[in-house]
Amino acid sequence: MRKNGEKSEVGSLKSADRSDFRLQASRFRRASVVAWQILVGVVALALWQGLVSLKLLDPFFVSRPSDIARRIATWIASGTLWPHLIVTLEESLLGLVVGAALGIALGFVFARSPMVARVFDPYIKMLNAIPRVVLAPLFLLWFGLGIWSKVALAVTLVFFVMFFSTYQGVRDASQVLIDNVRMLGATERQLVRHVLVPSALTWIFSSLHTSLGFAMVGAVVGEYLGSTRGLGYVISQAEGTFDTTGVFAGMTILGVVVVIVSAAVTRLERWLLRWKRDER
Amino acid sequence: MGVGPHAYKEMPALELDRVCRDFVTPAGRTYRAIEDISLAVEAGAFVAIVGPSGCGKSTLLNVAAGLLPPSSGRVRVDGVDLVGLNRRATYMFQQDALLPWKTVRDNVALGLTLAGVARAESHARADAWLARVGLTAFTAHYPAQLSGGMRKRVTMAQNWIIDRGLMLMDEPFSALDVHTRQRMESELLALWDEATAELAENAENNHALRAQRAPRFKRTVLFVTHDLEEAIALADEVVVLSAGPASRIVARHPVTLDRPRDLMELRTTTAFVDLYRALWAVLREEVVKSQRHA
Ligand SMILES: Nc1ncnc2c1ncn2[C@@H]1O[C@H](COP(=O)(O)OP(=O)(O)O)[C@@H](O)[C@H]1O
Ligand SMILES: [Mg+2]
Numbered sequence: 341m342r343k344n345g346e347k348s349e350v351g352s353l354k355s356a357d358r359s360d361f362r363l364q365a366s367r368f369r370r371a372s373v374v375a376w377q378i379l380v381g382v383v384a385l386a387l388w389q390g391l392v393s394l395k396l397l398d399p400f401f402v403s404r405p406s407d408i409a410r411r412i413a414t415w416i417a418s419g420t421l422w423p424h425l426i427v428t429l430e431e432s433l434l435g436l437v438v439g440a441a442l443g444i445a446l447g448f449v450f451a452r453s454p455m456v457a458r459v460f461d462p463y464i465k466m467l468n469a470i471p472r473v474v475l476a477p478l479f480l481l482w483f484g485l486g487i488w489s490k491v492a493l494a495v496t497l498v499f500f501v502m503f504f505s506t507y508q509g510v511r512d513a514s515q516v517l518i519d520n521v522r523m524l525g526a527t528e529r530q531l532v533r534h535v536l537v538p539s540a541l542t543w544i545f546s547s548l549h550t551s552l553g554f555a556m557v558g559a560v561v562g563e564y565l566g567s568t569r570g571l572g573y574v575i576s577q578a579e580g581t582f583d584t585t586g587v588f589a590g591m592t593i594l595g596v597v598v599v600i601v602s603a604a605v606t607r608l609e610r611w612l613l614r615w616k617r618d619e620r
Numbered sequence: 621m622g623v624g625p626h627a628y629k630e631m632p633a634l635e636l637d638r639v640c641r642d643f644v645t646p647a648g649r650t651y652r653a654i655e656d657i658s659l660a661v662e663a664g665a666f667v668a669i670v671g672p673s674g675c676g677k678s679t680l681l682n683v684a685a686g687l688l689p690p691s692s693g694r695v696r697v698d699g700v701d702l703v704g705l706n707r708r709a710t711y712m713f714q715q716d717a718l719l720p721w722k723t724v725r726d727n728v729a730l731g732l733t734l735a736g737v738a739r740a741e742s743h744a745r746a747d748a749w750l751a752r753v754g755l756t757a758f759t760a761h762y763p764a765q766l767s768g769g770m771r772k773r774v775t776m777a778q779n780w781i782i783d784r785g786l787m788l789m790d791e792p793f794s795a796l797d798v799h800t801r802q803r804m805e806s807e808l809l810a811l812w813d814e815a816t817a818e819l820a821e822n823a824e825n826n827h828a829l830r831a832q833r834a835p836r837f838k839r840t841v842l843f844v845t846h847d848l849e850e851a852i853a854l855a856d857e858v859v860v861l862s863a864g865p866a867s868r869i870v871a872r873h874p875v876t877l878d879r880p881r882d883l884m885e886l887r888t889t890t891a892f893v894d895l896y897r898a899l900w901a902v903l904r905e906e907v908v909k910s911q912r913h914a
Contacts, residue, residue: 519687520717522705524731524782534730538721615721615762 403585411589425593427570431487431559435494436551443499444544447506448536457507468500472558476565485567494558498551505547509540542616545609549602556598631699632660633708633786633840634684639693641679653679655866657693659859663785664838666812668851670903671861672910677844678714680861681788684842685711697786706786710779714790714844716771718763724750724774725759731782749777752807769796776804780811787812787841793850802883805854809881812839848903852877852895853886860902863910871902 385405391397392404399407415421450457476493483489513536521535563572571590578586639657642650654676661667671677682688683695686706695702697709718727725746726733732742750756753773763771772795779787793801845851851858852875860871877891886892 516713516715516717517719520711520713521719521730521734523685523687523709523711524778525707525734527734530734534719534722534734538719541721613721615723615764 399584400582401584403588407585408588408592411585412592415589421593424570424574425597427487428556428559428563428572428594429597431490431562431570432494432552432555434487434491435558436498436555438491439495439498439555440502440544440551442495443502444506444540446499447503447540448510448532450503451507451510451536464500464503470496472496473561473565476562479562480566490559490562490567490570490572493562494555497554497558501547501551501554502544505543506540509543510536512543513539542613545613548605548609552601552605553598556594560594631663632696633663633665633698634661634842635659635696635699636680636684637694637696639680639683639690639695641676641683641688642691652866653864654683654861655868657867657869659869661786661840661842663698663840665857666838666841666843666855667857667859668843668845668855669859669861670845670848670851670899671867672863672903672907673846675861675864675906675910676867677846677861678790681711681790681842681844685709685788687711708784709786709788710782710784711788712775712779712790712792716763716768716775718771718774718778720763722762723759724755724761724763724766727763727774728777728781730778735782745781746777749781750774753777753804769800772796773800773804776807785840787839787843789841790844791846792843794846805850806883808841809854809883812841813880814839848896848899849887852892852899853881853883858899860899860906863906863913870906871899873899 388397388402389405392399392402412421450460472493475496476489479489479492483492517535517539518531521531526534559570560572560575563570564576565572567573571594575587575590578584578590636657636659639654640652641654642652645651657680659667669677669680679688683690684706686695686702686704686709695706697706719730722730725743728749729737729742729746732745733739737745747756747759750759753776755770755773755777758766758770763774766774772792776792793804796804841855843851843854848858855875858871858873858875859869860873861867862870873895875895877886877889877895
């Protein structure tokens with residue numbers, strides 16, 4: 341008896357050790373990835389700074405990292421950055437929410453009614469093919485200089501990404517799962533809720549990163565083409581005065597914001613799709 | 621719902637009447653999977669269907685479940701023509717059918733959730749069923765975190781938690797190891813032997829009937845397997861299907877072994893072995909035929 345107990349204790353210790361080791365290994369791997377990421381960034385910036393200092397690149401055209409950093413610091417210190425950043429974020433978020441809601445709703449309708457899908461198919465394709473830059477002046481005309489023309493532009497970008505992934509996700513739902521849930525007594529609505537929505541969510545979330553980027557592109561392009569606020573406006577003002585440092589500073593802030601928001605989306609996605617984590 | 625008063629009359633729980641089912645092959649030709657299947661399953665009977673792989677066993681169950689309409693012929697459930705899904709049946713699919721995004725407990729409770737049972741109660745009942753299939757330690761796991769055999773056991777609990785008169789089962793135990801398999805077979809026989817709560821309730825309303833039939837009531841099982849031994853060990857009757865295409869019933873053999881059966885010992889008794897020989901002679905021919913075709 342005792343011998344057995346000892347044996348199993350040793351066994352469990354061993355396996356605990358092993359999983360501990362595995363945890364450490366994965367932590368180490370993650371740390372080394374971050375280290376490499378920092379290294380790549382530092383090398384690229386140093387190269388840029390060095391080439392400009394050695395007069396191999398003209399700062400008039402490409403500015404230089406130290407100037408850009410200083411400019412961003414000034415904007416933050418003086419508080420001029422925040423109103424612009426907040427407007428851009430507001431427009432992007434609205435565009436994302438409205439575009440996603442429309443895209444997901446219509447994606448569902450199309451996936452569930454093949455007749456509708458067939459009839460509207462060429463029109464959807466046509467609309468999706470319109471270059472959004474062409475639409476921007478129209479939206480300015482329709483919705484004015486305020487945030488709504490930018491939201492509309494973001495919506496036209498987000499909508500199609502969400503629409504196609506929802507359509508695909510619902511069509512992709514496994515027939516056996518559908519049959520099983522129907523046999524267990526599901527009504528049409530319960531079928532949507534328990535099978536089709538979760539099945540589509542996988543696809544919807546994997547396109548959320550793309551949609552988010554598109555929402556910001558829509559907002560910034562809209563601001564760039566006609567507005568009085570936002571990061572796009574800041575960039576276009578800087579371009580108007582050949583202030584390359586201002587242009588790069590605006591783009592840098594845009595990039596950093598996208599990375600931060602993307603990380604948040606990844607977190608959310610990992611939580612919502614937690615049932616998938618151990619699948620191979 | 622459930623079985624209803626029909627079960628008290630002398631009426632098959634499930635009746636297939638000259639059922640055919642055709643499919644369109646990728647090449648555009650018509651492929652007849654099953655042909656002229658007539659089969660009446662009495663209420664309370666345990667009927668096993670065996671046949672070579674690909675002969676149309678799953679197709680037959682899909683028709684009985686109302687998931688596939690027959691190309692010709694009729695399906696009656698408790699004497700009533702089947703329209704749409706068979707609401708008197710549970711169906712254990714051959715493939716994995718658990719929802720990957722629900723925990724084991726939520727999967728088992730699903731049938732109750734869909735019927736509007738309160739969360740606390742459905743969870744309590746799900747836990748009781750999970751204990752019965754030996755998975756108490758895995759209630760919070762997701763299906764992807766279980767072995768294939770464990771997933772099958774969850775599927776069983778998911779189906780058995782909703783009490784319907786007719787149980788359609790498509791090779792439910794083939795993925796299990798020998799010992800788990802025997803345990804689940806015993807569990808199935810025990811469940812089948814139990815009188816349903818619903819039926820007792822129905823009988824309340826009719827004292828004469830209650831005295832006569834309710835205590836003898838059993839659930840009806842239509843059980844597909846490729847394992848003849850399993851078919852004989854569990855069933856009252858074994859139905860052998862011919863090799864496809866156009867699979868038909870080639871033999872129906874009653875199994876008169878005493879109940880309750882001891883599954884651990886049964887397979888070595890002479891009665892069992894005799895039955896096995898007789899049925900294998902028929903099945904073997906079909907298996908050989910199906911292999912020649914392939
Ligand atoms: N949806 C379908 N479309 C076309 N052919 C099918 C379909 N379902 C089944 N079949 C064909 O019908 C035959 C019987 O299939 P099935 O009932 O799954 O066999 P079993 O369960 O006995 O192994 C097979 O030849 C299979 O290819
Ligand atoms: Mg099959």
